[in-house]
Amino acid sequence: MEDILKKAEQARESLIPSKSEAVYQKEYKIYLDWLTRKNVMPKDITETVFLAYFQELSETYSPNSLWTKWSMLKSMVTIHEKRDITKFNKLQAFLKRKSKSYKPKKSAVSSPKDVIRFLNDIHLLHKHLPSSAPGHHFLVPPFSAVFRLQHPLQNPVFQGMGVPL
Structure with a gap:
């Protein structure tokens, strides 16, 4: 059983592209720092928390950047917190709505x-x-x-x- 757990951990670690790992870690740390400032524990994350986080980000970042951040956080939250944020339909709808009216420069x-x-x-x-x-x-x-x-x-x-x- 211990061998299976080691193999599963290795597989989980390989979910993040090795060239991008530092960027993913940085984005995840920014998210965790935001949670700390808002007095939210990572285990308590809900779609509402993510909506609030991405609403704040949307005031600074373009929709393309928001999707990139969502993708990185999706992987990191899956690995570290064993949560599946792909089921947060309101969050995805929010990101799609932001993208609809966006005209890149x-x-x-x-x-x-x-x-x-x-x-x-x-x-x-x-x-x-x-x-x-x-x-x-x-x-x-x-x-x-x-x-x-x-x-x-x-x-x-x-x-x-x-x-x-």
Whole structure:
């Protein structure tokens, strides 16, 4: 029987991805600290407690982050407290409702003209800096290495830019 318990404990420990274990532990600790501040014992958790916790989180985090935190806590609570929070339907409904109205921010995208202008500016800066200037040799080589890999020399967009490819 002892052998079975050891095997079960090993299996339980492998439920958390090894690369992410520190992140999961940190998230679980944040949750436990919140419980302590609210004078709630981990054994007393209910869906209401989780709703309150996620309501507070929703004031700071995006719905995508809330789902990530829910997933991490789901695993950690299952392992450490042997509770199944996937049955907390109101909590899942809350998270879905938060996600419905969420519109992620779009990142600014540089146009090819912006990239060429930036590289030309770097090249000009590199040309006019004395070779003894700090960091002089760090400016252009990384860019030229990237473009050598991403855009072969025959690419007409990058020919004649004045940047050493």
